[in-house]
Amino acid sequence: MLYSPVPTIPAAELAGALLAALRAPGEQRTKFRELVRAYLGREAVDFCCARAALEHILRRLEVRRVVMPAFLCPELAEVLLKLGVRPVFVDVHRGTLNISPEGVQEVISRGDALLAVHTFGNPCQLTALTELASDAEAHLIEDCAHALGARYRGMPVGTFGRYSVFSMYKLLPTPSGGFLCASEGVDEPPAGAPALGHLLRLPYVTREVHPLLLRLRRGGGGGYATGRCSPIDLSIFNRLFPRIEELTLRRRRFAEALASELSGYEVQRVERDARSSWQSLAVLLPEESSPPQVAAHLRRRGVVAHRTWHDTIILHPGMRRYAPGEYPVTLEVSRRILTLPVQPHYTHRDARAIAEAFEASLSA
Numbered sequence: 001m002l003y004s005p006v007p008t009i010p011a012a013e014l015a016g017a018l019l020a021a022l023r024a025p026g027e028q029r030t031k032f033r034e035l036v037r038a039y040l041g042r043e044a045v046d047f048c049c050a051r052a053a054l055e056h057i058l059r060r061l062e063v064r065r066v067v068m069p070a071f072l073c074p075e076l077a078e079v080l081l082k083l084g085v086r087p088v089f090v091d092v093h094r095g096t097l098n099i100s101p102e103g104v105q106e107v108i109s110r111g112d113a114l115l116a117v118h119t120f121g122n123p124c125q126l127t128a129l130t131e132l133a134s135d136a137e138a139h140l141i142e143d144c145a146h147a148l149g150a151r152y153r154g155m156p157v158g159t160f161g162r163y164s165v166f167s168m169y170k171l172l173p174t175p176s177g178g179f180l181c182a183s184e185g186v187d188e189p190p191a192g193a194p195a196l197g198h199l200l201r202l203p204y205v206t207r208e209v210h211p212l213l214l215r216l217r218r219g220g221g222g223g224y225a226t227g228r229c230s231p232i233d234l235s236i237f238n239r240l241f242p243r244i245e246e247l248t249l250r251r252r253r254f255a256e257a258l259a260s261e262l263s264g265y266e267v268q269r270v271e272r273d274a275r276s277s278w279q280s281l282a283v284l285l286p287e288e289s290s291p292p293q294v295a296a297h298l299r300r301r302g303v304v305a306h307r308t309w310h311d312t313i314i315l316h317p318g319m320r321r322y323a324p325g326e327y328p329v330t331l332e333v334s335r336r337i338l339t340l341p342v343q344p345h346y347t348h349r350d351a352r353a354i355a356e357a358f359e360a361s362l363s364a
Contacts, residue, residue, distance in 0.1 A: 002214060003354055004304045005280055005341040008207035009173035009236065021235035028234035032179075035241050040158055042181040045188050046229040050145040053165040053180035055079045058113065060187055061139055067108050068115040069099040070314045070323065070330040077316040088112070089314055091327045095269035097282060098124035104132050112138040118147035118157055120308075120339065121171075121277030122270055126152045126160045139163070145178070146170055146279035149248035153273045168233060170279055171247075172240050175201040177233040189228075202232070214304065250344035251278040257348045258340065261355035280308070280339040284332075289362055291338055297361035303354050308339040 009017075021028060029046065036044035047053040054076075058066070063085060070089040080087055090103035097119040108114060114133045116124050126142075133140035140161035144150070148171045150157045158164035158181055168177030180186060203209045229237075240247070255278040259267050268282040285291055291307050298305045312334040314323040340354060 001350070001353070002211040002302050002304070003341045003343075003346070003350065004210060004214060005306065005339070005343075006205065006210060006304075007169070007171060007173040007343065008205050008210045009240075010207050011209075013239070014173075014202070014206055014236070017235040017239045018232060020239070021231040025231035028231045028238060029229075031238045032229075032234045035238060036179065036181065039241075039244070040156055040164075040181055042159065042164075042183065043186070044179045044181050045186060046177065046179045046234065048176050048178065048227045048229065049169075050143070050165040050167040050178035051076065051079060052227075053178050054115075054141070054143070055083065056189060057141065057163050057165070057180060057182075057186070058083055058085055061113060063111065063113045063139065065109070065111075066113045066115055067104055067138070068313075069117050069119070070312065070327040071097060071119070071309060071333055072117060072313045073309060074311050074313045074316045077313050077319050081318050085113075087313075087319060087322050089319075089323050089325070089327065091329050092119070092333070094329045094333070096122055096124070096271050097268055097333060098122060098271065099129075101125050101128035101132060104129065108132055108136045108138055110137045112136065114138050114140050115143055116140060116161060117143040117145075118150060118277075120268060120282050121146040121150050121279040122268060123147065123150050123152040123157050123274040123276065125271060126157070130160050133161075141165070147277045148172070149244045149251075150277040151275040152271070168229075168237050169201075169205075171277060172237060173205040174233045174236045175205060175230070177229045177237060179229075247344045248275075248277055251342050252276065254278075254344070254346045254348075254351060255281050255342045257351040258342070258354060261351050262358065278342045280306075280342050282308070282337060282339050283358075284336040285338055286362070287336070289336075291336065293364075294338060294358075294361045297364045298357055301357040301361060303357045304341060305358075306339050307337055310334050310337055 065086045067088045071092045088107050116129050142161040142164035144158045145167040147157045164181045168174040266284040270276050295305050
């Protein structure tokens with residue numbers, strides 16, 4: 001068996017979603033909005049990805065500064081440079097890999113945006129961050145790209161900030177897709193043409209085909225764009241999102257089983273009062289290990305692991321002048337990080353298989 005972090009869908013179920021999209025393409029967006037409104041209590045606008053949604057809201061707010069974690073996707077630098085927004089970086093907590101509220105308190109100012117990133121689906125300390133944003137009269141934006149289905153103190157993430165952005169394809173088997181939610185009305189961009197290039201990923205998210213494409217080293221296409229979701233993205237989302245609680249529970253059970261198998265290693269810790277979506281399981285490798293070599297050995301043993309954000313945003317050439325301080329936790333985590341796949345259909349037996357491959361790869 002090949003273990004991959006990419007969400008996949010059985011071909012028969014995908015066929016049903018495709019048929020629905022072809023029969024009633026115009027109804028897919030309406031149904032999508034109804035589902036999100038029922039779950040989050042907020043209006044939603046779809047985009048091709050969470051990054052495009054974040055770019056839209058930062059442009060609308062016209063903020064000059066964004067307070068954000070130093071451990072973050074480096075591609076976000078392009079959005080900041082494009083908009084001329086200055087990042088203010090804050091180190092993360094070692095155990096949770098989430099932004100430090102203590103660090104936020106030292107730098108946040110009136111009119112800032114505060115980006116609360118739920119790293120790998122692990123909700124950050126939303127109570128403290130909400131209070132800090134309110135006291136500073138700043139705009140709290142939740143980055144829920146990894147966190148569809150996660151909860152904090154019983155409430156879905158994405159309902160605490162003034163705005164929140166989500167990814168579909170990080171946790172559901174859509175070719176692309178993301179969306180923006182707001183506590184108030186938000187300007188909706190023109191529908192325009194969907195990012196049809198992402199439909200090249202349809203075979204990649206088909207469960208029966210995905211392992212073959214991985215073995216052939218065929219990627220899923222994609223790339224950053226600013227379009228909207230296609231009817232196919234929305235149809236797959238509409239088919240699976242009503243089961244998000246069940247799928248999240250299955251991911252949690254598997255992730256906890258895998259973490260138990262790896263109890264001798266340093267794995268990401270879930271915040272108190274939080275329920276992670278477990279987009280993946282983050283492990284900090286021993287200091288003497290080589291993450292690229294471990295990832296390569298795991299791949300040969302059938303486990304696709306990633307060095308996610310090892311080239312974190314503060315290392316981006318365009319961001320270095322905004323990162324004059326010290327970020328010891330971020331730099332250590334980015335040097336040692338490896339993320340292991342978590343899927344709702346994986347079992348305890350799969351957890352043991354991945355753990356055995358992990359330990360064998362460390363000693364290879």
